[in-house]
Amino acid sequence: MASKAASTENTAMSANQAPKLNYLNNGHSLKSWLLTTDHKRIAMLYLISVTTFFFIGGFFAMLIRLELLTPQGDLMQADTYNKVFTMHGMTMVFFFLIPVVPAVLGNFLVPLMIGAKDLAFPRINLLSWYLYIIAGTLFLHCMLIGGVDTGWTFYTPYSTVGSNTNVIEAGLAVFIAGFSSIFTGLNFIVTIHRMRAPGLTWDRLPLFIWANYATSLIMILGTPVVAITIVLVAVERLFHLGIFDPALGGDPLLFQHLFWFYSHPAVYIMILPSMGVVSELITCFSRKRIFGYKFIALSSIAIAVIGFLVWAHHMFVAGISLYAAMIFSFLTFFVGVPSAVKVFNWTATLYKSSITYATPMLYAFGFIGLFTIGGLTGLFLATLGIDVHVTDTYFVVAHFHYVMVGGVLMGFLGGMHFWWPKISGRMYPEGWARLSALLVFVGFNLTFFPQFILGYVGMPRRYWQYPPEFQVLNVLSTAGASVLAVGYLLPMIYFLWSLKYGPIASDNPWNAAGLEWKTTSPPPTFNFDETPVVTWEAYNYDEIPDVPLEAPVAR
Amino acid sequence: MVEQQHEVEGDLTVEHEHTTHSQGFYLAIGAALLVLTATTVAAAFVNLGPFNPVIALLIATIKATLVIIFFMHVKGASEKLTGAIVVSGFFFLAILIALSLADYMTRSWR
CATH class of the missing domain: 1.20.5 (Single alpha-helices involved in coiled-coils or other helix-helix interfaces)
Structure with missing residues (x-):
């Protein structure tokens, strides 16, 4: 390994002499990618893998929507439907939503934004990708030999004594993917503590860094709990030890407590990095210093901590005591506060600013609107009485898709468009990009808004059939899903197209603040030829008066 | 944060200041862990009523503490x-x- 490090060092030195050498053209062999320790290359490996899983999960989503186009169960049997929604949920949650922003944009940007040459542990970073790939392969294998039908939540006692599908293999895949995420979190925490550029104090850090820091805390503190919980499921299934099965003296609610102790904060693993992205986009495209920097930064930490105190709101009707239900209901309202702090500060930033409606900003606006709907319907669900009425209905499905898809995915796509010039060195076609942003927004609302109504009038989730009076809204939802699918395919096509045909991007096409824009596009292997020294506050847009160079239209 | 600018592929050259013990010391801790495991097994065969899990958890806590303090070098970490x-x-x-x-x-x- 020492000789390899030395040879990489040599290439880095020649990078200084030939400025056109960057992380993308620094070695073209497969080996130079598969054995890379460059955080930017690992981010690209992650980008390819999570996109693959996104389209696999999306395929299952389309199967669900096709089945629900008609009231009868005519496309598949009930058992198959159970497997399809389980595979959709597991793929999207564990193999797409959790890694997507931290492992792709976070991996690429954390060292760049803090002026470091790489993450603190480059080899652990590569290991995390390999663990993800091992877990993903195992999960694909599990999918091909028949899949799982427990729902993505592995609820006991069905998962330990009821289901005759491949629960253990799917559990093992999730277990391994968990370690991949722990490694990412560990790397970020150490890097952010130890490797910031001179002058980059905590109160000058970009808000994307704060968001990823808070995310990393949850990854490290929460993931081990779900890992051991899944091991306990496997142990009960294999050896019939009474842990969760009441017939063996166990307690099924113990599983739900342990599972949601991680899986509720996991929602914040997904959404926090996207919130970080939105903070960057809002301030850049409104050409104004972000309003309430400290409040946005600390609200990320507050979400990470309070997020651990609310998990049993998933269990209000499961049989927990009324006393515990009231405590958790009360605490759940608290987690709305830091989220609202962010939304209010973003809107305050927009007030009297000079806004450019470029594609990333369109996604940021989409995020704010959809996340607000998702978050506010979360307050409905935190209210005990209403939750009893809508538990396990499409109201819940619509709520969490507004947060997961309307929030996380909007943030991710906004970030991908914003940093694409830095990642690829090319510009994407602005017209197509704005069209796809519009398609995603319209398609998304058409898919999921009808589901709020469906749930409220009583359509339960996880059934393959439904009474005919629900059909109109279900047809709308399926039609929306088709529009949404086109909206997601378009960016993939034009991003690939732009790799070769897109106009060459300058180092800082948006005139954005932030260290990542002070190096070349794409950046050299070690990011900066000279370590930057930071003497300014974050988002000093009052000192960068120019509009974004690539501003697509008159404002 | 000025003190740590690194040359080689982002390697974190943190000085290892934590107290390193001799090999024998770690073997002794390892032996202690094995003895405690044996104690757990032995205690499981004695009927202490509600105190069986208490004893088992107590021993497990001691073992975890040993691992955290010595094997994970938390004691003496700078x-x-x-x-x-x-x-x-x-x-x-x-x-x-x-x-x-x-x-x-x-x-x-x-």
Whole structure:
């Protein structure tokens, strides 16, 4: 390994002499990618893998929507439907939503934004990708030999004594993917503590860094709990030890407590990095210093901590005591506060600013609107009485898709468009990009808004059939899903197209603040030829008066 | 943060200040862990009623503490970050137990 490090060092030195050498053209062999320790290359490996899983999960989503186009169960049997929604949920949650922003944009940007040459542990970073790939392969294998039908939540006692599908293999895949995420979190925490550029104090850090820091805390503190919980499921299934099965003296609610102790904060693993992205986009495209920097930064930490105190709101009707239900209901309202702090500060930033409606900003606006709907319907669900009425209905499905898809995915796509010039060195076609942003927004609302109504009038989730009076809204939802699918395919096509045909991007096409824009596009292997020294506050847009160079239209 | 600019592929050249013990010391800790495991097994065969799990958990806690302090080099670690991570781990474990007990202790149907 020492000789390899030395040879990489040599290439880095020649990078200084030939400025056109960057992380993308620094070695073209497969080996130079598969054995890379460059955080930017690992981010690209992650980008390819999570996109693959996104389209696999999306395929299952389309199967669900096709089945629900008609009231009868005519496309598949009930058992198959159970497997399809389980595979959709597991793929999207564990193999797409959790890694997507931290492992792709976070991996690429954390060292760049803090002026470091790489993450603190480059080899652990590569290991995390390999663990993800091992877990993903195992999960694909599990999918091909028949899949799982427990729902993505592995609820006991069905998962330990009821289901005759491949629960253990799917559990093992999730277990391994968990370690991949722990490694990412560990790397970020150490890097952010130890490797910031001179002058980059905590109160000058970009808000994307704060968001990823808070995310990393949850990854490290929460993931081990779900890992051991899944091991306990496997142990009960294999050896019939009474842990969760009441017939063996166990307690099924113990599983739900342990599972949601991680899986509720996991929602914040997904959404926090996207919130970080939105903070960057809002301030850049409104050409104004972000309003309430400290409040946005600390609200990320507050979400990470309070997020651990609310998990049993998933269990209000499961049989927990009324006393515990009231405590958790009360605490759940608290987690709305830091989220609202962010939304209010973003809107305050927009007030009297000079806004450019470029594609990333369109996604940021989409995020704010959809996340607000998702978050506010979360307050409905935190209210005990209403939750009893809508538990396990499409109201819940619509709520969490507004947060997961309307929030996380909007943030991710906004970030991908914003940093694409830095990642690829090319510009994407602005017209197509704005069209796809519009398609995603319209398609998304058409898919999921009808589901709020469906749930409220009583359509339960996880059934393959439904009474005919629900059909109109279900047809709308399926039609929306088709529009949404086109909206997601378009960016993939034009991003690939732009790799070769897109106009060459300058180092800082948006005139954005932030260290990542002070190096070349794409950046050299070690990011900066000279370590930057930071003497300014974050988002000093009052000192960068120019509009974004690539501003697509008159404002 | 000025003190640490690194040359080689982002390698974190943190000085290893934590107290390193001799090989024999670690073997002794390893032996202690094995003895405690044997004690756990032996204790499981004695009927102490409700105290069986108490004893088992007590021994497990001692073992975990040995591992954290010595094998994971938490004792004598120069980084405040190490301590902070360990403390927050226990803090969040306490949250898990306390809030779960808020359910278990107040179930009317038990």
